[in-house]
Amino acid sequence: MPIQSVTFDGRPQRLLAFQDPVSRASGLIAIDSTALGPATGGCRLWPYDDNVAMLRDVQRLARGMSYKNAIAGLPLGGGKSVIRRPAGDFDRVALFRALGRALNEFGGDYLVAEDVGTTTGDMQVARSVSPYVFGLPVSGGSAGGDPSPWTALGVFLSLEILLARRGRSVAGSRIAVQGLGSVGADLCRRLHAAGASLVVADVNERAVAELRATVPAKIAAPGTIHGIEADVFAPCALGAGLNGTTIPEIRAGIVVGAANNQLATPADADLLHRRGILYGPDYVVNAGGIINVAAEYLGLTTGEVADQVARIGPRLSALLDRAEAERITPSAAADATARDILASASKGRSGLP
Incomplete structure (x- = not known):
């Protein structure tokens, strides 16, 4: 399905629906704003009751990420992805490969990391097919990993x-x-x-x-x-x-x-x-988690993440x-x-x- 132009609470968003026949999962990616930089927000895996609930959640979350990243002073826009968790056992690798392919449709306008129901391991799978994935295991003093x-x-x-x-x-x-x-x-x-x-x-x-x-x-x-x-x-x-x-x-x-x-x-x-x-x-x-994801994207250190998270209280x-x-x-x-x-x-x- 192509990327669609939609409206949420009076402002435009871009929306992509994707499906994976192997895992039986369906998902949505919403981009709310790229005014400050590439839209960034985690991927949520949840047993939504229906597609209406899933759409409402991704749109609200994407708008919230625009505000969160702006308030935190990050060079990032707002976006979010959600996946409707299949009932019973499912092929988790196939699911997150499908997410990675969907990410590629935006060509870098949306960057993802883990959120409710997803893990660093899931992000590694998505990264195997897309470069637009963060929240990956850390090496040395570099920022990254579980936010x-x-x-x-x-x-x-x-x-x-x-x-x-x-x-x-x-x-x-x-x-x-x-x-x-x-x-x-x-x-x-x-x-x-x-x-x-x-x-x-x-x-x-x-x-x-x-x-x-x-x-x-x-x-x-x-x-x-x-x-x-x-x-x-x-x-x-x-x-x-x-x-x-x-x-x-x-x-x-x-x-x-x-x-x-x-x-x-x-x-x-x-x-x-x-x-x-x-x-x-x-x-x-x-905002601490997205600050860590932004630092991973920007190539910063964990010390710099700590400095930025410390500003949340004064803000x-x-x-x-x-x-x-x-x-x-x-x-x-x-x-x-x-x-x-x-x-x-x-x-x-x-x-x-």
């Missing part, structure tokens, strides 16, 4: 900033973490080491057991953990978990986590604000200051900043912070 530890670090640093604005520190705070994938589990280990007490939840019982083998934590049901009384609620699972149903039930004064597209609608940011909940915009705080503080000064939500301040950067770049100016 999830960097994502977790950025969220941890942001959580520290938000707690400090409420006169607290991580030590002695109660943190409710929803989602114990690579990022969520790493975040829990960092929080425990810093003296926090944890309440955790995941739909995967094995993930919960593996975490509790090394980190003491209480367990809550995935569907109710947002309502646990805590200092911080950290959503680290899938998106749209902050919505008109869950937000009234939140019993934490701060919400910050690694999940993408946490707000089901823009109006949910206002709902959080009206409840007095301090929110760390997801694409600001979870969040500046956005919170803007929100207070302009009497808008943190999400509105982040969106406005990202749009300004993209608009400036589209007019031929750098626009980078």
Whole structure:
């Protein structure tokens, strides 16, 4: 199928659908913006209910990557790929070879790395047929490899900033973490080491057991953990978990986590604000992973990645200051900043912070 021109939330995107008859998988790649550089974003493997859900997810995620990369000051645009996971056993090698062939259709306008449900091994398979793949195993001090530890670090640093604005520190705070994938589990280990007490939840019982083998934590049901009384609620699972149903039930004064597209609608940011909940915009705080991917693409070192990830906290503080000064939500301040950067770049100016 050829690359299509589509519209999402009033702005154009490019969309490519692909299929692999061997693995029985179908997928989508969406490019939202190349104003700052090649579109970059991970590949998600998930058992979507239908093609409509898959399309909605890839378009929202691609838009989020445009904003994330702009706010992070990266020379990258926004894009994303998603694959509908086949039921039962499937040929994983054939699937990621198919992804690699689809990447080649964009000729370098979209660069991919791993995301929910995918691994560095999957990226190596895709790289065998496409040069536009990153998140590969590292050698020496070069940047690369699994980006999830960097994502977790950025969220941890942001959580520290938000707690400090409420006169607290991580030590002695109660943190409710929803989602114990690579990022969520790493975040829990960092929080425990810093003296926090944890309440955790995941739909995967094995993930919960593996975490509790090394980190003491209480367990809550995935569907109710947002309502646990805590200092911080950290959503680290899938998106749209902050919505008109869950937000009234939140019993934490701060919400910050690694999940993408946490707000089901823009109006949910206002709902959080009206409840007095301090929110760390997801694409600001979870940028550590894409910073690592960008460094791999640019040939930088892990030390340079660490320096850039360390800027996430001060960047969040500046956005919170803007929100207070302009009497808008943190999400509105982040969106406005990202749009300004993209608009400036589209007019031929750098626009980078």
